[in-house]
Amino acid sequence: MTVTVAAPGGTAAQALALEAVGVCKRYGDRDALSDVDLVVRPGVLHGLLGPNGAGKTTLMRVLLGLVRRDAGSVRLLGRDLDAAAGGRVPHGVAGFVETPAFYPYLSGRRNLALLARLDDGPRSDRNGKVKRALEQVGLGDQADVAVAGYSAGMRQRLGLAAALLRAPRLLFLDEPTGSLDPAGARDIRALSRRMADEGAAVVLSSHDMSEVEELCAVITVINRGRVICSGTVGALRTLTSAAVHAMHTSDDRAALTVASGRPGVKVKAARDGDGGLEVSADVNALDAYVIALGCAGVAVRVLERRARSLESLFLELTGHAEAIGAALPVSRDARERTCASAVAL
Amino acid sequence: MHEKTVGLRAALLATTTVAMFGCGPSPITSVRIEAAIEATFANLVQLQVSMLGLPSPPASDFGVTASCRTLAGRNAGAGDWVCNLVWLGPDRQHLRDAYDLFVATDGCYTATVEGNSLGGPTLKTPDGRDVRNLLFTFEGCFDTSS
Amino acid sequence: MSVRGVLAVVGVECSKLSAQLKARIVLAACAAGPFAFAAAMRVQSSVPSDTLFGRAVNDSGFAVPLVVLGFAALWAFPVLTSVVGGDLFSSEDRYGTWSTVLTRSRSRAEVFAGKVLTALGFSSLAVTALAVSSVAAGVFVVGQQPLINLSGVLISPATALIHVTLAWACVLPPAFGFTALAVLLSVATRSSVAGVGLPVVAGLTMELYAMVDGPEAVRRVFITSAFGTWHGLLTEPRYYRPLIHGTTVSAAYFVVCLAIAYRVLQRRDIGA
Numbered sequence: 206m207t208v209t210v211a212a213p214g215g216t217a218a219q220a221l222a223l224e225a226v227g228v229c230k231r232y233g234d235r236d237a238l239s240d241v242d243l244v245v246r247p248g249v250l251h252g253l254l255g256p257n258g259a260g261k262t263t264l265m266r267v268l269l270g271l272v273r274r275d276a277g278s279v280r281l282l283g284r285d286l287d288a289a290a291g292g293r294v295p296h297g298v299a300g301f302v303e304t305p306a307f308y309p310y311l312s313g314r315r316n317l318a319l320l321a322r323l324d325d326g327p328r329s330d331r332n333g334k335v336k337r338a339l340e341q342v343g344l345g346d347q348a349d350v351a352v353a354g355y356s357a358g359m360r361q362r363l364g365l366a367a368a369l370l371r372a373p374r375l376l377f378l379d380e381p382t383g384s385l386d387p388a389g390a391r392d393i394r395a396l397s398r399r400m401a402d403e404g405a406a407v408v409l410s411s412h413d414m415s416e417v418e419e420l421c422a423v424i425t426v427i428n429r430g431r432v433i434c435s436g437t438v439g440a441l442r443t444l445t446s447a448a449v450h451a452m453h454t455s456d457d458r459a460a461l462t463v464a465s466g467r468p469g470v471k472v473k474a475a476r477d478g479d480g481g482l483e484v485s486a487d488v489n490a491l492d493a494y495v496i497a498l499g500c501a502g503v504a505v506r507v508l509e510r511r512a513r514s515l516e517s518l519f520l521e522l523t524g525h526a527e528a529i530g531a532a533l534p535v536s537r538d539a540r541e542r543t544c545a546s547a548v549a550l
Numbered sequence: 551m552h553e554k555t556v557g558l559r560a561a562l563l564a565t566t567t568v569a570m571f572g573c574g575p576s577p578i579t580s581v582r583i584e585a586a587i588e589a590t591f592a593n594l595v596q597l598q599v600s601m602l603g604l605p606s607p608p609a610s611d612f613g614v615t616a617s618c619r620t621l622a623g624r625n626a627g628a629g630d631w632v633c634n635l636v637w638l639g640p641d642r643q644h645l646r647d648a649y650d651l652f653v654a655t656d657g658c659y660t661a662t663v664e665g666n667s668l669g670g671p672t673l674k675t676p677d678g679r680d681v682r683n684l685l686f687t688f689e690g691c692f693d694t695s696s
Numbered sequence: 697m698s699v700r701g702v703l704a705v706v707g708v709e710c711s712k713l714s715a716q717l718k719a720r721i722v723l724a725a726c727a728a729g730p731f732a733f734a735a736a737m738r739v740q741s742s743v744p745s746d747t748l749f750g751r752a753v754n755d756s757g758f759a760v761p762l763v764v765l766g767f768a769a770l771w772a773f774p775v776l777t778s779v780v781g782g783d784l785f786s787s788e789d790r791y792g793t794w795s796t797v798l799t800r801s802r803s804r805a806e807v808f809a810g811k812v813l814t815a816l817g818f819s820s821l822a823v824t825a826l827a828v829s830s831v832a833a834g835v836f837v838v839g840q841q842p843l844i845n846l847s848g849v850l851i852s853p854a855t856a857l858i859h860v861t862l863a864w865a866c867v868l869p870p871a872f873g874f875t876a877l878a879v880l881l882s883v884a885t886r887s888s889v890a891g892v893g894l895p896v897v898a899g900l901t902m903e904l905y906a907m908v909d910g911p912e913a914v915r916r917v918f919i920t921s922a923f924g925t926w927h928g929l930l931t932e933p934r935y936y937r938p939l940i941h942g943t944t945v946s947a948a949y950f951v952v953c954l955a956i957a958y959r960v961l962q963r964r965d966i967g968a
Contacts, residue, residue, distance in 0.1 A: 262967075269799050271966040293803040300799060302967060306792035311715055319708045323800035325701075367796070563952075577912055586847075589932075593848030628909040655906050655915060656924045657938075658748060658846075682755065689748055690846045691927040693935035694912075 220283055222247045222375045222406030228267055228277035230430075237263045238430045241277070245408055245423075247374065250401040252421030253410035260430040261410040265302050265377050268408075270294055282375055296325055300377025300408075304384070305364025309353035313344055313363050316352060320367050338366040343392055357384035365393065376400060378409045382416065394420055450491065453481040453507035460503050463494070470494045481507065577694035578653050580625035584616040586692035587633055587649070587661065591616070591685070598684045599640060603676050606640075613638045618651070628655045657694040662687045697805045705802055705810020706817075709784065719818065722779055726822050730830035734760050734837035748846070748927070753834075756841040758856040760834030761827060762930075765863060768826060769923035774899030775892075776822040777871050778878035781815035782891025785879065785961070789886040794966045808958055812879055819875045820868065827864035831857070847932040863926035866939055870922035873949035874899065877919070880953040883960050922946050 223245040230238040238260050245251045253261050266272040268279060270286055270293075279286040284295050307316040317335045339348045342362040347355070355363065361384050368376060378397065382390035398420060401407050411417050417424060418438060426434040434441065454460045457474070460482060464472035469490030475481045486494060495505055592609035599606035618633040619625060631651040639645045647668060649661040663686055673683045713719045737743065737753045737760075744750035747766040752759035768776075788794045797807060843856040851859065874895055882891030902920040915921055922942030928935040 266795075266965075266967055269795075271795055271798060273963070273965060293801050293806075294799050296801065302795055306796055308712060308791060308793060311712070315711075315715075319711060320796065320800055322704050322708050323797065323802050325801040364796075371800075576909065590846075590848040593932075594844075597844065597848060597850055655909060655912075656921065656927070658924075658927060660745075682751070684844070684848070687745075687751065688848065689751075690848070691748070691931055693928060693937060695937045695941065696935065 220247070221245065221280070222249075222282060223268070223408065224278075224280040225264075225268060226278050228264065228279065229275045230263060230267060230272065231275050236430050238267065238274075241427070241430070241432055242435075243268075243408075243425060243432070245375070245406045247406045248401055248404050249423055250397060250407045250409060250421045252417040252424040253408060253427065254412075254414070254417055254424055255410075255427035257412075258429075259427045261427055262302055262379055263430075264427070265300065265379050265408070265410065269298075269300055269302065269377060271302065297371070297374040298377075299368035299371040299373035299375075300379070301364040301368060301381075302377070302379045304357055305360055305367065307352045307360065307363060310351060312349045312351055313355065313359075313366075314339065314348040316363065317367055317370060321370050324371055326371075334370055338369045341369055341396065342366045343389070358386065358389055361385060362389070362393070365396070373400075374405050376405055376407045378407065380411055381409065382411070382413070390416075449511045450484045450486075451475060451479070451481055451507065451509045451511050452484050452505065454498065455504040455506065456502075457482055459501060460498055463497055463501050463503065467494055467497070483511075576627045578626060578628045578655070578657065580618045582657070582692050582694070582696070583618045583631065583633065583651070583653060583659065586659075586690055587618070587635070587651075588614045588616045590688065590690040591635055591637070594684045594688055595637070598673075601675070601681055601684075602673065604640070611638070628653050631659075633661065656691075658689065658691040660687065660689045697803060697809065701802050701806040702809045702813065705807055706813050709811055709814040710817075713780065713814070713818070718779060722776060722822060723825055726776070726825035727829045730760065730764050730826065730833040731837070733764065733830075734833040738837055749843075752844060754838065756843040756856070757834030757836075757838035758831075758840075758843040758853065758860055760838060761830035761860050762863065764826065764830040765867065765926065769867075769920065770900070770903050772826065773823070773867065773871055773923060774874055774896045776826070777815075777819045777874040778892045778895040780818040781812075781875040782878035782882045782893075782895060783888045784811045784815055785882040785957075786886050786888040786891045790888060798966060804962055805958075808961055812876075812954060815875050815879055816872055819871050823864065823868060823871050827861070831860060845930045845932065846927060847930075849932050859930055862929050866926040866929070866942075867923055869943045869946035869950075870919050873919045873922070873946035873953075876950045876953035876957075880957040883957040916941065917945060919946055919949050 221244055223243060225241065225243040228238055228241040228243075229236070241260070241264060243251075243253075243264070253264070255261050263272065267274045268281070268286070281295050281298050286292065286295075307313070308319075311319070314335060317338065318331060321331045321335060336345075336348075339345050342365050344359065344362050344366060347359060352360070352363070361381060365378070365381060368378075376397075381397070382393050385393060394416065397407050397409060401422075409417070409421065421438060423437050424435070424441060425432055452460070452472075457480075461472055464470050464484075467490065469486055471485040472482050475483045484491065484494070495508070498505055589609075592612045592614045595612050595614075596606045596609045614635055614637040616633050616635050618631050620627055621630045621632065629652070631653055633649045633651055635647045635649065637645050637647075645667075648664040650664055651659050651661045653659040668685045669683050671683055671686045672680045675681055734753075743753050744763060747763050749759040749762040749766070753763055788797060798804065802810075840853045842850050842852055845851050845859070877898070878891055878895045881894050882888065885891065885894075899920055902918040906915055906918065906920065921938075922945055925939040925942040928938055
């Protein structure tokens with residue numbers, strides 16, 4: 206089974222907002238990024254997932270021109286990004302990496318006004334644009350306080366406002382809700398979704414699986430500088446081949462013995478503290494197993510279907526990263542990652 | 551890494567330029583000092599005389615000749631020098647004055663007269679005013695690359 | 697790289713400078729310092745006898761700017777030129793704002809050029825402020841008397857003013873060279889302490905060396921020698937060779953330092 210990148214919002218014929226192919230970056234003897242591909246279509250919220258140190262932030266820096274890539278090509282909104290980090294960020298591309306920094310001796314409004322001056326674009330109504338951006342991120346009443354007095358959450362909002370000033374059609378957000386309270390995080394998520402609905406491509410990196418699952422249409426999983434998996438959320442969820450059920454019985458050990466003789470049924474002790482068992486089986490095999498348990502004198506007290514969350518898939522994928530790296534052929538032609546084989550390992 | 555090679559190349563260029571200029575003898579020579587102090591002294595004598603309200607001939611009329619040596623007796627090098635000036639006074643008398651000089655490496659010097667043959671630091675004009683004695687201590691500069 | 701882009705960066709840098717106290721303090725010191733000096737000379741009985749024209753400060757107001765020029769070469773010029781130039785680049789490192797600035801529409805070349813122009817503009821402004829205020833201090837506190845030049849010739853007030861102005865103009869090339877040095881140190885060390893402090897230390901070291909009778913060749917490549925090239929304008933006959941040489945050395949410092957600094961910035965990985 207191959208997972209292809211399918212965008213809900215656009216057709217394949219629509220111009221890609223971001224097309225990064227074969228991006229490599231090496232620091233000394235360490236490969237920060239190896240052969241990373243990333244394709245993002247307009248109107249799509251694309252999640253970038255990976256544990257700490259996976260290379261998400263490095264990848265974003267490369268895509269924004271802050272770090273020179275050693276190999277690969279990057280096209281932002283149809284324009285090549287010069288390999289030598291020194292070209293300007295194209296019009297319509299915006300974003301921030303890690304906690305955005307500003308001049309602490311100036312107010313938020315002043316900071317944005319200065320950044321607006323560094324942008325190409327109509328010079329009229331700069332103040333109006335700054336005001337609207339501040340209001341969009343909810344910083345309207347703290348705009349005239351010096352940034353030195355801002356909390357990390359306020360700085361994140363200001364960073365988003367700075368990106369919005371550029372009216373972006375391709376937006377890079379590096380953990381944009383990390384320092385925000387739940388209400389603030391909800392606002393930023395709503396804003397990101399609104400931007401995608403209006404046609405912008407949004408690349409969002411996050412640790413928070415539930416946030417990514419809820420927000421993003423397409424996810425790319427990165428670990429140790431390599432792309433492990435990439436696809437729509439729906440497609441990734443179908444990787445859970447068999448449904449998982451939680452089961453409590455009167456005699457767990459006997460239930461395990463009964464299951465060991467049945468080929469279509471996988472039973473193991475539940476990992477969480479609840480106790481009980483986890484049963485992986487399709488409908489017919491499950492029915493037969495329950496009947497067999499009854500015949501063996503084991504009573505079934507609880508049988509509940511549990512959806513396998515992406516989080517467990519993610520942990521499993523990134524935990525198997527080294528095995529994957531060895532098993533998959535790393536060739537330029539293999540543009541699509543075979544996630545199913547990764548799961549099977 | 552690349553910055554280091556660029557920096558090294560620049561340093562190499564700088565040192566070769568220095569070598570091209572040569573590590574020759576000091577440009578502070580007795581010839582240059584004598585030429586400078588002769589002209590400056592003559593101009594100052596003329597100026598001083600006119601400031602005292604007396605008629606003054608042009609500076610060249612004073613026929614100043616200088617002969618300078620370092621304290622150690624050499625004829626080159628920055629530091630302390632002694633210059634003996636021979637010149638014709640307003641009454642056409644032969645005058646001889648010795649000056650102690652300090653010559654800096656950039657070709658600028660300060661000269662102070664030995665003794666009080668030319669008066670003290672201040673002089674009195676005929677109408678009783680005190681004026682600075684321009685010949686007591688004076689300074690000047692000369693081209694070290696001429 | 698576009699002119700409009702560079703000018704936009706200059707505008708932003710000037711806005712930031714005007715919001716900081718240090719630029720104003722430095723310019724205020726340049727404006728007030730010479731007046732304080734001239735007043736002090738008036739009050740006390742001794743005159744600065746170790747600087748050219750020091751003995752003449754009470755005789756002609758035009759000696760004051762030349763004495764300030766002599767003092768400034770040792771202390772003021774390295775400080776004036778590096779206080780902004782040595783901080784413009786390393787302040788972005790201090791605040792972590794490189795990624796903020798470089799994710800707008802300006803290329804690194806434009807940002808570099810804009811910051812360098814701002815630094816050079818500030819250096820010119822500081823030198824000009826010091827020049828104008830020292831002439832004004834001399835004229836108002838002492839007077840517009842004729843000046844005795846370095847060949848013992850008395851020059852008229854009008855000629856003295858012209859020569860004093862030209863003498864201060866001679867100091868601009870080494871001031872720019874020092875600014876370029878401060879920029880290089882700021883970019884290379886990413887530290888404002890080094891960017892501002894090292895040029896001052898370098899200047900002092902070079903001046904101290906000049907006081908010792910070492911090899912002439914070494915002195916000729918020191919940029920501080922260029923601070924004294926104005927002497928040849930106040931002699932008769934005038935000589936210009938030190939001025940030409942000093943300007944050439946300053947230009948070399950300027951080109952080399954900025955070329956290296958530009959290279960370092962272009963190749964840098966931000967945040968890595």
